[in-house]
Amino acid sequence: MNGLSDTPCLRTRTRGARVIRCGCALLSLSVGLAYAAPVLAQENQVPGDPAIQERAEEPSSLKAGAMDVPALPDASDLPEVEPVIDDEEFNSRVPDLGASEDPELDKPLESIADFERRMAGDGENAGASAPAPAPEAPVQTVQSLPDDAQTVRQIENAPIRDAELSEPLPPLDQFEVTPVEFAEEGGEEEQGEVRYRVELEGLESADEESPTAIKSMFNSLSALEKGDGKANNSAMVSARLEEDAQLLQSLLEADGWYTPRIRTRLAPARDSDEGDLTARISVVPGQRFTFSDIVIEADPTEPEGLIADNMPLKVGEPIVAQRVQGAEARVAVALPQNGYPFAKVGQRDILLDRDTGDGVYTLPVAIGPRGRFGGITTDGDTAFDADHVEVLARFEEGDLYDSRMVDDLRKALIGTSLFSTVAVEPEQTGEVLEDCTEAVRLHVKQEKGPARTIAGSLGYAAGEGITAQAAWTHRNMFPPEGAVSFNGILGTQQMGLGSTFRRSNAGQRDRTLELTAEAFYNDYDAYDAYTGRLAARISRDSTPLWQKRLTYGVGVELIGTAETDYRPETGDRSRRTYYIAGVNGQVGWDTSDSLLDPTRGFRLTTLIQPEATLNKGFNPYLRARIDGSAYYPVTDSLVIAGRVRFGTIQGVGLFDLAPSRRLYAGGGGSVRGFSYQGLGEQAPDDRPVGGRSLNEGSVEARYRFGNYGVVAFVDAGQAYRETMPQFNDIRYGVGIGGRFYTNFGPMRLDVATPINRRPGESSINVYVSIGQAF
Known part of the structure; x- marks a missing residue:
């Protein structure tokens, strides 16, 4: 944090003299012109050359604006130069190579092998074969070095001055090696660790509000405070002290104190103090600068005063960096929101007067076209x-x-x-x-990006067993946004395959068209069924990324299903085929803050399904359900959540209705503590037959700590033969759950038990899934 360090120009003025304080370097250029040609000519003269000396004494022929070049002298005027040696004497001194008097020069060159043998012999023979130099020209003689063999013999015959070098080496098994000893790392005292205490003085003299904030910020960023009163040496303490002084100056300037005096001192601690050193920072904040004028340089806007209305700075208030930057950001956001997409907020300028403590703030704004x-x-x-x-x-x-x-x-x-x-x-x-x-x-x-997705899930619930699902989706097989998916489900009580075509934003934002074809088999305590289903639906649904307040859905479906059912007239269970056609409509209102993990708000959803059985004629009936839930945050970590559900089926007898279309209570998404579809009227074989109405309710206390959480809950509910909920014989389940929070939602594990457990009911029921229970 560096105050208004991003300010391009923060200027101060005092008594008629203005000083500009900014992120610019001052550049001073001094230019000198010198003519150096005569000097160079003199430096290049050859001593003793009279001709050059004479020319140097003459006045220069180079003049400003013109150059006069002197003419070269005629060749006939040059003096004749006498030869150093004549030709006769030169020829007499050159030896005649054609007829040598030395017979050695006429011999053929010896081979390299003979030369090496001769060189390996006595030095006298080598020296005797060298030709004598000519008397007129003395020649420097270079002695050849001995070869490797001779060098080895000389080394072997050299006298041994150290007797131990002549002794034989010991055997390897008797050779003793002394290990190298490394110095151990010393403890804190050996490294010279020093302890220190920090004293901060003078902030209380600023004003009544800012010192607390500055001191708190200083303590959170201070290098001395982060050192926890320990350092390896005093130099490290001194470096931290200097760093903290710079930090404190930046914090004061950010709060409007542009003329602070900060002194630091590192002194030995007093006898009564703890530690070895005292790091003392003394502060004299000086005067706090305030706005004396606020100038906005911009063209008129529409509506008038758009910039001024969004500039919260006021004349007379302190020049606080955070408020200045926030005000400029607010202007930069307001202009594009009101028709100025190309508006640019320029670089601010603040002119400070040290005598009065006033600051003139100027902000240029280029609004651009509306x-x-x-x-x-x-x-x-x-x-x-x-x-x-x-x-x-x-x-x-x-x-x-x-x-x-x-x-x-x-x-x-x-x-x-x-x-x-x-x-x-x-x-x-x-x-x-x-x-x-x-x-x-x-x-x-x-x-x-990649358009294909493979997804899978695994869950467990009492009464349902294990359920595994997998899906393959191409999200844009039929552009725009025409997705095709194939999914399969395999579990203890259900299995099936299905395919779905889904076009998102179908002709309108947030509208979805969905076509589904699926075939599956379910084996529950209440019934088992082989079912085929065709459905079409247009909806406006929420997603984890795009949660909507208002949702709706309208659809049609055709169902063919062969299901076992209890027959009162025969007292046994037999399979029966049902053909069902229906439409459905759903409306939801959601003010919660999350789709998978809400902590505040409420939800309300109503589902209405007019259907008809087509077995023998047209037998219509109506299925309806209403769900509500609410969430209240007691603290940041504790949320109280509750829900209710009511359902009814009108216009059809219980046993004229396909078992899969009846209402059931019990299970992980209903009343925990009981098996799936386990509540309601029971047949003589102690298996549920379902009902035409139900009521349910739940209360949860959700406590979260980090990525984990615990939940205590109470569920209640019942399903009835009658068409309207009776609110009697309500069953209760209590339990506790654990939550593991991930970036896509919480993982849920709930353990529940029924209250007043009846024969045949499990004492413990476990539920595992993704997302909260409601």
């Missing part, structure tokens, strides 16, 4: 075209530019999960509209 949304263009590795980008936008062409709408479009593009990177940037078109605004084009840069 704009309205124009067209949308896109390029890159595209997942879909610009027309579909327009479907995702929540604005219309011609609307006043608003950067919040641009951010919303960017989030919607990210929410498709089709891109590795995506950017949305405004571009100037220069097209002036009727109201003197300018059309602004949005350019979308796409880089699509």
